[in-house]
Amino acid sequence: MESLIETRGLTRRFGARIAVDDLNLSVSAAGVYGFLGPNGAGKTTAIRMLLGLIRPHAGEVRLFGLPVAGNRASLMRRVGALVESPSLYPHLTGRENLEVTRRLLGAHRNLIDGALDTVKLTKDADRRVREYSLGMRQRLGLALALLNKPELLILDEPTNGLDPAGIHEMRDLIRRLPEEFGVTVFLSSHLLSEVEQIASHIGIIHEGELLFQGPLSELQTKQQTQLIVGVKQIDSAIDCLTKAGWNVHHSVDGMLSVGAKTSDDAIRINNLLVEHRLEVFHIALAQPSLEDIFLTLTTNQSAGRRAA
């Protein structure tokens, strides 16, 4: 299958800090690709390089099989983008904002109504953008990206700052795009929960490095049963369980997560802790959510880095 986005050894520094480190992305034409990473992971920096807004210090970007360097203008005809917050002229109306971009593209006039309709802004099209709510601004930003009927849509945290209803609406909108317009969506986010419902492929970036890339289902196979233990004396419990040969991690909410699989394991662990006079108040087997996997992937990585 043709690769829509292909990066090889993509690297970018800011001063001494490496923002994107030897990134090899591969996005093929299919549905939604979720580009995940915590704040400061390098998502925006990578996206700016994809769009030719900043230059890499090493490596190259290929879109539709062609290097962006030297072909930017012709490749960008096939790409729509929304980087961080939407760029809008507040003194113009929604329709006029689209018209500015339309003129720059030299595209056909009737694309504007279609774009407005897709993001449900037809009713408010003739109001000035300074009167728009955050959600309306975000949808207009998406309309700008969709205006030229792109084959590839690059969205950088499109739900940032929206309320739950706005997030829901935006998510529904993005989910529809691949089917309705045949566009492939490359979507960055710092929340796995946000993309797991709509993405078919995932890339996880942390401190500039790609930790995982592949189908969502592959990430799901990494889900393993864990025993979640709530105990008052956390440090002693970690000590005690580690000595007994269990694999122990801090989980969310000050609980411990132990690499145990069966109810027999649970009984054994409970007895062990009680024998050591540790006060257990919660014990349960759990399937970790993808969020936990994401967290484990990213925290293990930084722990490993610090140790090294």
Place this chain on the structure above:
Amino acid sequence: MSLLRALHAELLKLKRTLAFRVIFVLPFLVATLQFFIAWRTKRFASDFNLWETLQTSSLQIWAVFMMPLLIALVTALLNGIEHSDRQWKHIFALPVPRYSIYFAKVIVAQGLIFISTFILAALIVVVGFAAMYLRPELANSGPAPYGAIAKSASLVWLASWLIIAIHTWVSMRWAGFPIPLGTGIAGTFFALFAASAAVGKYYPWLLPMNIFLEGRATTAIVLGVAGGIIAAVVGCWEFVRRDVLI
């Protein structure tokens, strides 16, 4: 072609902007001042030439003071609408070469300054006729020298291209008013000292004024136009290479 598209887009962006309003206001200020001088002067000298005086004094105030500040203001406003909501990342991700965007900005600034300068030229004529009507002793000032006024206004404008190019680059490079306006104020301020010095012949902020001075006029036009084009090309060359980080 992409330059035409960029210009077409720029025209729409001007709608409802302050940039498109100040270019009408400043010529009125100069003309109003001239009108009161012509109207309230107690006695005119016997060799007083209404049209000559009106034309040179209006256009000189314009050339040395009002227009340079207008250029600083207009370019800062024109590019301010791009900085305000971080538009560069959107515009520069479109299939339009960056140099087209840059030159469209230069050309629009030139166009606005042209309009403003010719509004002043038209107002000079209006003030002249008003003075002839209000002051009977000036009634015989003869027909308005339309050609001469238009020629001086055109030359003042051509000599301003270098200032426009400098300010376009500065205001694209730095968001907000402090640096662009500081540049304009500094440029105009040092013009006071450069005027009497030899360097005044080449000082960018004096070129529009120099078209009124014998021995400096040709240099002013050549340097204004050629220097303006070269400065725009150099500024563009620098700007298109920049990383778009905001």
